Amino acid sequence: xxxxxxxxxCATGLTVSLIGTIxxxxxxxxxxxxxxxxxxxxxxxxxxxxxxxxxxxxGGLSSRSSGxxxxxxxxxxxxxxxxxxxxxxxxxxxxxxxxRSSAQSSxxxxxxxEHWDEGKGLAVAATGALIAGTAAAAxxxxxxxxxxxxxxxxxxxxxxxxxxxxxxxxxxxxTSVPVGEVTYSxxxxxxxxxxxGANGLVYVQSAPPPGS
Amino acid sequence: MxxxxxxxxxxxxxxxxxxxxxxxPSDAQTPGQSPSDARALLLRMADLIGKTPxxxxxxxxxxxxxxxxxxxxEWNEIRTLTLSRPDRLRMEAEKSxxxxxxxxxxxxxxxxxxxxxxxxxRAAQPGGVDDTLVYFVRDLGMRLPLAALxxxxxxIELDGRVRSVExxxxxxxxxxxxxxxxxxxxxxxxxxxxxxxxxxxxQRIVLTYPAAxxxxxxxxxxxxxxxxxxxxxxxFTFTPPANTSKIPFATALAQAAPRPxxxxxxxxxx
Numbered sequence: 001x002x003x004x005x006x007x008x009x010c011a012t013g014l015t016v017s018l019i020g021t022i023x024x025x026x027x028x029x030x031x032x033x034x035x036x037x038x039x040x041x042x043x044x045x046x047x048x049x050x051x052x053x054x055x056x057x058x059g060g061l062s063s064r065s066s067g068x069x070x071x072x073x074x075x076x077x078x079x080x081x082x083x084x085x086x087x088x089x090x091x092x093x094x095x096x097x098x099x100r101s102s103a104q105s106s107x108x109x110x111x112x113x114e115h116w117d118e119g120k121g122l123a124v125a126a127t128g129a130l131i132a133g134t135a136a137a138a139x140x141x142x143x144x145x146x147x148x149x150x151x152x153x154x155x156x157x158x159x160x161x162x163x164x165x166x167x168x169x170x171x172x173x174x175t176s177v178p179v180g181e182v183t184y185s186x187x188x189x190x191x192x193x194x195x196x197g198a199n200g201l202v203y204v205q206s207a208p209p210p211g212s
Numbered sequence: 213m214x215x216x217x218x219x220x221x222x223x224x225x226x227x228x229x230x231x232x233x234x235x236x237p238s239d240a241q242t243p244g245q246s247p248s249d250a251r252a253l254l255l256r257m258a259d260l261i262g263k264t265p266x267x268x269x270x271x272x273x274x275x276x277x278x279x280x281x282x283x284x285x286e287w288n289e290i291r292t293l294t295l296s297r298p299d300r301l302r303m304e305a306e307k308s309x310x311x312x313x314x315x316x317x318x319x320x321x322x323x324x325x326x327x328x329x330x331x332x333x334r335a336a337q338p339g340g341v342d343d344t345l346v347y348f349v350r351d352l353g354m355r356l357p358l359a360a361l362x363x364x365x366x367x368i369e370l371d372g373r374v375r376s377v378e379x380x381x382x383x384x385x386x387x388x389x390x391x392x393x394x395x396x397x398x399x400x401x402x403x404x405x406x407x408x409x410x411x412x413x414x415q416r417i418v419l420t421y422p423a424a425x426x427x428x429x430x431x432x433x434x435x436x437x438x439x440x441x442x443x444x445x446x447x448f449t450f451t452p453p454a455n456t457s458k459i460p461f462a463t464a465l466a467q468a469a470p471r472p473x474x475x476x477x478x479x480x481x482x
Contacts, residue, residue: 054277055421056428059357063399063421116350162310195462196333198355200326204465
């Protein structure tokens with residue numbers, strides 16, 4: 001009788017363990033499935049080189065891809081018998097719309113205050129129409145970039161691990177015109193000035209230099 | 213006799229099952245780490261960083277960008293950040309391309325220097341580190357990943373924006389014991405590994421942007437945390453090197469620049 005006792009105990013324990021393991025695996029798989037939801041969106045991309053821009057570049061705790069408060073305004077239905085009441089209603093409606101618009105504007109400001117690191121500024125700085133080239137794009141556009149001048153800089157505490165990339169230019173052979181602190185570069189008939197963007201030097205389309 | 217044995221078998225089987233069901237799952241979770249504890253752990257981490265007056269840390273980070281083709285490219289960089297509250301900060305960054313940049317808040321001015329372009333930009337500092345970080349990221353459109361962590365109000369900031377936090381496990385896989393948490397803000401999913409012990413500092417953070425195409429990630433690995441740093445004043449001074457040019461921040465030009473074709477600029481003048 002004792003000989004039958006322990007095999008039964010062990011078999012029962014093993015069975016329960018197996019059931020537990022299977023249950024845990026199932027739970028984990030359901031969890032993974034829950035975490036795998038996808039949604040639509042768009043990431044920016046530049047023409048020549050690979051784009052460095054995108055929501056993940058900001059490393060922010062908020063993203064512009066979603067989560068922004070809705071900005072829709074609702075149209076108010078009107079019927080044929082509303083003509084008599086239209087004046088007073090129009091006044092009241094204007095007042096409500098104004099307060100609603102003000103409230104929306106206020107909510108938007110609060111949202112932007114709370115989500116200040118969502119990359120809105122990055123998007124402004126990277127507006128394609130204004131940025132003529134970045135270091136990466138320009139480096140790929142220039143046929144034969146000059147060898148990088150490895151200028152030692154006392155500004156950095158540690159030496160560079162990788163040789164620095166060549167300085168950027170807005171096109172292969174721009175005409176440069178320094179005016180005070182600003183250097184204007186001309187490519188064809190378009191003028192650019194240098195600016196400091198999220199990823200370093202960028203070229204921004206500009207008006208011609210004064211006196212040109 | 214037979215009835216007695218049967219009784220013993222059933223009791224033993226019940227005890228065995230109870231043991232497996234109770235002890236088994238508790239091995240997978242650290243006792244006492246409920247979701248509310250996970251949030252408390254996250255806020256303790258933020259509170260520690262926010263209340264530390266001077267610190268330095270090195271961050272190896274990477275982020276994905278999804279190209280037009282749908283392929284992802286990972287960009288890597290190393291940042292060394294030194295902070296001295298209330299109003300000074302220095303951040304040296306080296307990208308995988310070799311490009312190096314420097315950002316300095318000296319208490320009065322923000323300076324950003326691009327070594328390979330020999331160019332720098334300057335703007336007035338609007339206040340202490342908190343105000344300046346927000347201004348730098350939001351208004352100047354500059355990158356300073358995980359900036360929210362370095363605000364003095366980091367715990368309040370996280371508490372207001374984090375919608376859920378869950379405890380995953382305790383692990384030593386990153387080199388020292390850490391608590392692995394996952395959470396969500398309104399638009400970002402995150403994972404964080406926080407050191408176990410007296411100083412709950414982040415060892416690693418992964419941010420996922422689920423609504424963006426390709427669900428890109430930002431990943432940061434922290435090392436060399438120093439909460440007793442005594443940085444020299446000179447560290448927060450930026451003197452433009454010779455043969456460098458001062459340029460404006462792109463956001464300032466973007467706001468002032470003419471639209472393509474110049475149509476809008478002409479329209480504005482009557």
